[in-house]
Amino acid sequence: MSRQLFAYITHKNSAADDSAFELAAAAKKIDANASVTAIVTGKGEDLTKVCGQITSAFAKVWKIDGDAFAYPNAELIRAMLVKILPEKSITLLAHDTFGMDLGPGLSVKLNASFISDVVDIEGVKSDILKTIRQEYSGQVSTHVSCDITDGAVINIRPGSFKPEETSIGGEIEDKSSEAEGITAKRKYIEIIEAEIGDVDITKSEILVSVGRGIEDEENIEIAQELADAMGADVSCSRPIVDAKWLEKSRQVGTSGQTVKPKVYLALGISGSFQHLGGIKGSPFIVAVNKNAKAPIFQVADIGIVDDLLDFVPVLTEKIEELKG
Amino acid sequence: MEILVCVKRAPDTLENEITVNKDGTNIELEDLVYSVNEWDNYAVEEAIQIKDKVGGSVTVVTIGDEEAEEVLRREMAMGADKGILISDEAFENSDGKGIASILKAEIEKGKYDLILTGAQADDGAGQIGGMLAAMLDLPYASLVNKIDIAGEKLTVGREIEGGVQEINEIELPCVLSIQTGINEPRYVGIRGIRKVASVEIPVHTAADLGLDASAVGTSGAKVKKLDYFIPETGEGAEILTGSQEEIAEKLIELLKAKGGIK
Ligand SMILES: Cc1cc2nc3c(=O)[nH]c(=O)nc-3n(C[C@H](O)[C@H](O)[C@H](O)COP(=O)(O)OP(=O)(O)OC[C@H]3O[C@@H](n4cnc5c(N)ncnc54)[C@H](O)[C@@H]3O)c2cc1C
Ligand SMILES: Nc1ncnc2c1ncn2[C@@H]1O[C@H](COP(=O)(O)O)[C@@H](O)[C@H]1O
Numbered sequence: 001m002s003r004q005l006f007a008y009i010t011h012k013n014s015a016a017d018d019s020a021f022e023l024a025a026a027a028k029k030i031d032a033n034a035s036v037t038a039i040v041t042g043k044g045e046d047l048t049k050v051c052g053q054i055t056s057a058f059a060k061v062w063k064i065d066g067d068a069f070a071y072p073n074a075e076l077i078r079a080m081l082v083k084i085l086p087e088k089s090i091t092l093l094a095h096d097t098f099g100m101d102l103g104p105g106l107s108v109k110l111n112a113s114f115i116s117d118v119v120d121i122e123g124v125k126s127d128i129l130k131t132i133r134q135e136y137s138g139q140v141s142t143h144v145s146c147d148i149t150d151g152a153v154i155n156i157r158p159g160s161f162k163p164e165e166t167s168i169g170g171e172i173e174d175k176s177s178e179a180e181g182i183t184a185k186r187k188y189i190e191i192i193e194a195e196i197g198d199v200d201i202t203k204s205e206i207l208v209s210v211g212r213g214i215e216d217e218e219n220i221e222i223a224q225e226l227a228d229a230m231g232a233d234v235s236c237s238r239p240i241v242d243a244k245w246l247e248k249s250r251q252v253g254t255s256g257q258t259v260k261p262k263v264y265l266a267l268g269i270s271g272s273f274q275h276l277g278g279i280k281g282s283p284f285i286v287a288v289n290k291n292a293k294a295p296i297f298q299v300a301d302i303g304i305v306d307d308l309l310d311f312v313p314v315l316t317e318k319i320e321e322l323k324g
Numbered sequence: 325m326e327i328l329v330c331v332k333r334a335p336d337t338l339e340n341e342i343t344v345n346k347d348g349t350n351i352e353l354e355d356l357v358y359s360v361n362e363w364d365n366y367a368v369e370e371a372i373q374i375k376d377k378v379g380g381s382v383t384v385v386t387i388g389d390e391e392a393e394e395v396l397r398r399e400m401a402m403g404a405d406k407g408i409l410i411s412d413e414a415f416e417n418s419d420g421k422g423i424a425s426i427l428k429a430e431i432e433k434g435k436y437d438l439i440l441t442g443a444q445a446d447d448g449a450g451q452i453g454g455m456l457a458a459m460l461d462l463p464y465a466s467l468v469n470k471i472d473i474a475g476e477k478l479t480v481g482r483e484i485e486g487g488v489q490e491i492n493e494i495e496l497p498c499v500l501s502i503q504t505g506i507n508e509p510r511y512v513g514i515r516g517i518r519k520v521a522s523v524e525i526p527v528h529t530a531a532d533l534g535l536d537a538s539a540v541g542t543s544g545a546k547v548k549k550l551d552y553f554i555p556e557t558g559e560g561a562e563i564l565t566g567s568q569e570e571i572a573e574k575l576i577e578l579l580k581a582k583g584g585i586k
Contacts, residue, residue: 073492075463097484100443101466104420104454113546114420116449130550135447136335139342140351141555142447147546185463185495189479194487206584212338230579231586242505248487255503256487263584270337284582286575287561291341293554302578303561304571311568318572319585 003148004089005036007058008081010072010098011050016040019094019156021163024057026092026156028164029121030129035059038170039084041069041077041179055170057163065176074101075184082109084178088151095155096254103155112151115144119160124148137272138295157273158254197249199233206232207261209252211275212239213268213289213308220245222312223267229319235259237269253278267308271296288312325380325473327371328436330427330456331364331399333392334446344552351552360395363442365402367502369509370471371440372403378473381405383434387415387426396525401516402509412529414537419545424455426540429533431460438478439499443467453501463494466501 007023009016020038027036038058040051043065051063062084068076085091091106093099095117107114120132122143129146131154146152201207208227214220220234227234234250241251252259253275260281267288269275276299279285287300288308297303304311335342339357344350360368371382384399385408386392396407410426418426431439439457443466444450450466457464469489470481476496481489483503494500530537538544564571579585 074466078458097467097482100450101454101464101482104451105458105464108421108424108455108458114451114455115547116420116451132555133448135552136337136342136351137448139337140344140552142552143550145548145550185498186465187493189491189493192481192489192491194489206586230584232584238504244508251487254485255483258486263579263582265584284578284584285561286579286584292563293341293343297561297563298555300561302575303563304575305563306568306571311571314568315572315575318569318576322576 005034007038007092009038009040014046014049016050016053019158021057022161023092025161043070051172058170060170061172062175064179071188073188075186078106079182080179091153093155095157099155103153107153113146114153115146116155117157119157137270197247201235204233206263207235208232208265209235210267211237211269217245226316229316237275270294325437327382327438329367329371329384330441331386332361332445333395334361348551361445365509367440368399369507400520401512407525409527414530414541417542418540419547420451422540422544428459437497441501443501443503457499463498467503468500469503469506
């Protein structure tokens with residue numbers, strides 16, 4: 001297969017995102033012999049540093065430097081990619097909030113196929129790429145095939161592909177001039193940092209985390225009582241914040257906080273990748289869920305299949321007894 | 325402002341445990357409870373709030389079978405003015421591009437200033453909004469959690485990693501995908517649904533939309549779901565068994581060992 005493979009690399013604070021090396025690993029699963037080109041946009045010193053960092057994983061690095069790319073605006077970057085990508089190429093993106101913004105539209109403009117949120121790649125056979133995806137927050141998986149005759153844009157789930165130690169020593173090529181004069185009808189204005197709440201869950205050693213299985217705002221109390229007995233803080237999944245039952249600063253996950261506790265109790269949380277993406281440092285995870293097949297049990301150390309509304313008060317009482 | 329909101333009827337994951345059917349061709353459909361895709365409900369609420377502020381109308385559209393009509397009525401009970409059901413056997417098994425091109429054909433029959441989708445639906449693709457925008461050549465922003473109207477432009481917030489909000493200016497007309505938590509969708513009671521029970525909902529077919537049936541549905545799909553399965557997992561959790569008291573006692577021992585009780 002002589003198809004050209006590309007990976008668009010995101011970066012922050014002069015460092016390539018972890019996904020850069022995961023995309024390189026994913027590309028290997030499409031074509032073990034491919035020489036993969038990374039595309040990096042940005043400005044000045046920052047960009048130069050990032051390009052240098054990733055030459056270990058890519059055969060070529062296309063560097064695009066310009067004022068317009070100081071902040072990654074997916075609409076601008078799409079126009080640029082459409083201009084510089086060869087026909088029928090395969091482009092890998094991380095399935096994060098940037099990749100979600102860019103991927104689907106890019107595939108339309110390139111007239112290429114699109115597969116979203118891929119967790120594994122089985123390989124290519126006569127222009128058909130076979131991948132694995134998940135549906136319903138990971139409750140079921142599917143094999144998905146994709147006709148790549150006219151190329152493809154593939155969004156790769158962060159954390160799904162294991163980066164390999166490589167020292168390819170790729171060449172950096174400055175493509176900035178090709179990106180001049182590109183405009184978009186959407187303009188980046190500014191970043192508004194997340195609000196700081198009453199409790200900083202990123203510093204908590206023990207978290208009692210509640211999900212939609214808590215069912216009712218009043219029941220948050222049950223989790224708070226357990227947390228008090230354990231000396232823990234209460235955190236939660238996204239739907240609890242959406243319902244305004246707890247503050248945004250208590251949300252664990254990719255669009256919330258990244259926590260590093262020693263012990264994490266997940267009460268009525270299904271275990272979506274966006275939630276699990278916010279739990280780092282391999283804590284001891286205990287899951288209470290009434291659905292024995294909930295994906296959270298795949299990552300938990302200890303599971304309790306029960307209604308949390310029944311079980312948690314029993315646990316709290318036992319801990320209080322113990323403490324006297 | 326003329327606003328169109330794309331909505332999808334999807335299994336309600338709070339009411340159902342999703343499992344794979346016997347031959348692995350689909351999820352188990354028996355006894356499934358459906359509702360409107362969670363993200364779409366926020367999109368409709370946002371559209372209604374914008375209409376209440378600046379005037380105009382809200383149309384909800386879905387591609388689905390006859391039963392998908394119920395989600396249109398539900399969203400009309402919330403306050404959407406009009407519903408359109410797009411339904412044709414030729415649309416079955418459409419991939420993302422297929423769905424987006426059907427919606428595009430419908431949109432081109434009207435005149436909309438703002439098109440909203442949910443950020444993602446039940447199969448977690450999060451693709452229709454971005455595809456639709458590109459097909460229509462309109463600007464797009466995904467994961468929108470704030471909309472302010474400023475003349476011919478909107479100021480929108482996108483929710484990115486870490487709860488950070490990215491503020492953008494975007495020209496109208498445009499397509500936005502809406503993230504949950506942008507508002508608090510209003511409650512819809514039985515009475516509200518009854519009120520719109522007899523409102524006529526037009527049904528548009530491939531022919532009505534001037535769509536070539538071979539470009540959508542199974543024949544047009546380049547991306548295909550081959551089968552459904554439950555992944556073989558690693559070790560998985562050790563499941564504690566016994567009475568609730570016994571389980572609690574076992575768990576306390578484990579927690580103490582891991583420093584989980586202070
Ligand atoms: C761009 C993007 C970013 C996102 N960021 C985040 C994020 O940062 N954090 C996050 O959490 N989510 C995030 N999400 C949402 C995520 O996809 C899931 O929708 C969410 O994590 C689900 O939350 P949940 O597990 O509480 O709810 P559900 O998935 O509804 O799960 C509820 C669970 O509770 C169980 N249950 C129900 N009743 C009981 C009971 N009485 N006793 C015991 N168990 C019970 C059910 O079996 C089920 O497993 C994001 C989504 C998108 C698109
Ligand atoms: N069958 C459909 N009919 C109407 N809108 C849809 C349909 N499928 C998806 N959408 C819209 O596209 C959004 C994203 O869905 P998806 O890209 O499938 O994850 C949904 O929230 C809906 O707004």
